[in-house]
Amino acid sequence: MTTPTSRRTALYERHIGLAAKMVEFAGWNMPLHYPGGIIHEHLATRKTAGLFDISHMGRFIIHGRRALDFLQHVLTNNAAALKPGHAQYTIIPDPTGQALDDAYLYRFVEHEYLLVVNAANSARDYDYFQSHLSAFDQVELIDQTDSLAMLSLQGPRSKEILAKAIDTGELPEPRRNSLSTVTIDGSTVLLSRTGYTGEPLCFELFVAAQDVCRIWDLLTELGSVPVGLGARDTLRLEAGLPLYGHELGPDPEGRPIPIFSCPLAKFAVSFSSLKGSFVGRDALARQYRAYKRITFADYSLRQDLPRMVFPLALSGKSVARSGAKVFSDRDKHIGFVTSGTMVPYWIDEGQALASRLTQSKAMRPICLALLDSNLRPGQTVLVEIRDKKVPAFVVPYNLRSEAPPFARAIIYDSPVQKLN
Numbered sequence: 001m002t003t004p005t006s007r008r009t010a011l012y013e014r015h016i017g018l019a020a021k022m023v024e025f026a027g028w029n030m031p032l033h034y035p036g037g038i039i040h041e042h043l044a045t046r047k048t049a050g051l052f053d054i055s056h057m058g059r060f061i062i063h064g065r066r067a068l069d070f071l072q073h074v075l076t077n078n079a080a081a082l083k084p085g086h087a088q089y090t091i092i093p094d095p096t097g098q099a100l101d102d103a104y105l106y107r108f109v110e111h112e113y114l115l116v117v118n119a120a121n122s123a124r125d126y127d128y129f130q131s132h133l134s135a136f137d138q139v140e141l142i143d144q145t146d147s148l149a150m151l152s153l154q155g156p157r158s159k160e161i162l163a164k165a166i167d168t169g170e171l172p173e174p175r176r177n178s179l180s181t182v183t184i185d186g187s188t189v190l191l192s193r194t195g196y197t198g199e200p201l202c203f204e205l206f207v208a209a210q211d212v213c214r215i216w217d218l219l220t221e222l223g224s225v226p227v228g229l230g231a232r233d234t235l236r237l238e239a240g241l242p243l244y245g246h247e248l249g250p251d252p253e254g255r256p257i258p259i260f261s262c263p264l265a266k267f268a269v270s271f272s273s274l275k276g277s278f279v280g281r282d283a284l285a286r287q288y289r290a291y292k293r294i295t296f297a298d299y300s301l302r303q304d305l306p307r308m309v310f311p312l313a314l315s316g317k318s319v320a321r322s323g324a325k326v327f328s329d330r331d332k333h334i335g336f337v338t339s340g341t342m343v344p345y346w347i348d349e350g351q352a353l354a355s356r357l358t359q360s361k362a363m364r365p366i367c368l369a370l371l372d373s374n375l376r377p378g379q380t381v382l383v384e385i386r387d388k389k390v391p392a393f394v395v396p397y398n399l400r401s402e403a404p405p406f407a408r409a410i411i412y413d414s415p416v417q418k419l420n
Contacts, residue, residue: 261370
């Protein structure tokens with residue numbers, strides 16, 4: 001439902017023309033799903049290629065003489081390690097070691113950075129950055145959310161589709177976080193090998209808002225399947241990727257979640273001497289020391305990292321929702337579900353690299369949960385769902401992506417519901 005304050009991306013009319021179910025999300029009117037539904041869009045991304053309008057995300061340009069110093073101060077990763085043509089996952093920390101947001105930093109050219117933040121936090125992030133700019137002369141922060149559209153093309157056919165679409169230029173190097181600049185249908189497009197689905201073949205595209213409809217039309221003509229916010233969420237959950245407000249930010253009781261509670265923090269936080277001091281460094285260093293010990297089953301510093309986010313695979317057909325309580329097998333309350341739903345997957349046959357996806361599909365309940373950090377994969381926990389305690393397994397992952405072009409569901413010894 002559109003409210004008077006809802007913003008629209010440049011692709012709004014395309015979504016309406018495709019009969020999308022539109023919803024308000026973070027102040028934007030966005031497609032939740034198209035007529036085929038969330039399950040169809042999830043499975044299409046895993047087997048072919050899904051095309052997402054993610055222009056609601058915040059996009060900021062940072063440049064100027066001290067741009068690098070500014071980024072080093074307000075972000076957790078080492079921006080000095082980011083050479084032109086590369087991107088990195090990073091976090092916006094507060095002094096206590098909690099995430100204000102997570103973000104992606106891109107460096108397409110020598111003297112300019114592009115930072116993408118979550119839609120729900122975009123205005124707050126912008127104001128927060130502005131509050132720090134006074135300490136850094138000759139740094140300019142420009143909000144390009146309206147003028148620079150953003151698409152995501154994810155899945156095993158995404159490389160093939162993009163290669164056909166490109167007029168001039170080359171695809172980024174076949175390494176995650178690589179960047180390149182190309183032209184598509186006469187328009188300049190910034191390409192990155194990044195994404196939010198767990199797919200090994202993944203691309204994000206930045207294109208002028210006035211040109212994005214032509215690019216969208218071409219990519220759909222070449223075989224990509226439009227995907228809405230619903231499947232975007234089930235895909236990221238299956239891949240174990242965090243969402244601010246769930247795995248980052250405050251927990252279901254309103255307490256701050258330490259950044260190192262999220263497994264991706266090990267890739268997003270740098271203590272390099274090149275980085276120096278930054279917001280929240282001391283608190284994060286304490287969390288990191290605890291994280292390293294916990295990795296080796298040493299819980300002597302657990303007070304600095306009392307809970308961590310774990311993937312769970314549930315038994316049966318019950319769906320765990322955010323906020324559901326989790327208990328140990330001895331009925332001790334040990335945490336909360338942060339994200340959960342029933343997700344579809346393609347059934348494969350064969351072993352390891354020789355396996356292949358079949359035409360058969362099924363559903364399985366999974367979730368992410370913020371649990372006591374002394375838990376280990378393989379343990380059984382109980383998730384409270386509608387006044388019943390449903391068994392679940394603490395697992396290392398629910399999806400793996402080491403064998404391109406496909407991401408593969410990892411199924412544990414629990415019942416699944418088959419689809420017709």
